[in-house]
Amino acid sequence: MTDILNPIIVLGGLGLGFGVLLSIASDIFHVDVDPKIEEIRSVLPGANCGACGFPGCDGLAAAIADGKAPVNGCSVGGMPVAERVAEIMGEDAEDMKKMVATVLCQGDCDKAKEKYEYQGITDCRAQNIQQAGSKSCTYGCLGGGTCQEVCEFDAIEMINGVAFVDKDKCTACMKCIEVCPKGIIELVPYENEFVVKCKSEDAGKVVRNNCSIGCIGCQICVKNCPVDAFSFENYLAKIDYDICTNCGICAEKCPTNAIFSSAVKELAV
Numbered sequence: 001m002t003d004i005l006n007p008i009i010v011l012g013g014l015g016l017g018f019g020v021l022l023s024i025a026s027d028i029f030h031v032d033v034d035p036k037i038e039e040i041r042s043v044l045p046g047a048n049c050g051a052c053g054f055p056g057c058d059g060l061a062a063a064i065a066d067g068k069a070p071v072n073g074c075s076v077g078g079m080p081v082a083e084r085v086a087e088i089m090g091e092d093a094e095d096m097k098k099m100v101a102t103v104l105c106q107g108d109c110d111k112a113k114e115k116y117e118y119q120g121i122t123d124c125r126a127q128n129i130q131q132a133g134s135k136s137c138t139y140g141c142l143g144g145g146t147c148q149e150v151c152e153f154d155a156i157e158m159i160n161g162v163a164f165v166d167k168d169k170c171t172a173c174m175k176c177i178e179v180c181p182k183g184i185i186e187l188v189p190y191e192n193e194f195v196v197k198c199k200s201e202d203a204g205k206v207v208r209n210n211c212s213i214g215c216i217g218c219q220i221c222v223k224n225c226p227v228d229a230f231s232f233e234n235y236l237a238k239i240d241y242d243i244c245t246n247c248g249i250c251a252e253k254c255p256t257n258a259i260f261s262s263a264v265k266e267l268a269v
Helices: 002-028 035-043 056-065 078-089 124-129 146-150 175-179 204-210 220-224 249-253 262-268
Strands: 099-103 156-159 162-165 185-189 194-196 230-233 236-239 259-261
Touching (some): 035 056, 035 078, 124 146, 146 156, 146 175, 175 185, 194 236, 220 249
Antiparallel strands (some): 099 185, 156 162, 194 259, 230 236
């Protein structure tokens, strides 16, 4: 009988001891969780798709609560989720703008000159290692399709050697932005119809020699914008999307068609 009771007593004592130790450890190493994180997490869809750029919905919830991500960071949930998250964070959902990625280059195979014929791995990062790519314009899209490969939402297509983003499919996950070796992909407001699709900071003469559709720094758009939505720096015009009214005067006046109109693209498609 003793042979049976002794192991039971010993095991019971060990279990009790470990239980007490675990209880003490849980109190010592307890980490307080911001209640906002739990609230935000409860309204997120739980897809854990990574489109927001964070490691799952838990990561996004923590980032929003910490002010490191916008309340409309979940593109999958859309505006209904954004409004509920905004309410939790005490922000105004009406001020939120949907953002989409845009490739700031139109220098395709017909418009941009080449320095040499590239023969190698079909990857923009590999191409960029060799003299910053084959294009004469060192700021231009290399056309390797690396951004297209990382896009999980089929929002990017290659058109005649240049990447183009379908803004109706884009979720603003920023994966294309992170992978582009040229840094020519940026987020712009979905509702904005006009974008200076050029990132060249070369002087106008150099741009003309390299590409027929680049920004030459003439500042005609700057001078003709009725709401002063343009700024000019490093030979390059830029639009302030918070001021732009989509009047289209800039696109009409631009001598090189460097200012892209998404409305025209949609009609063409």
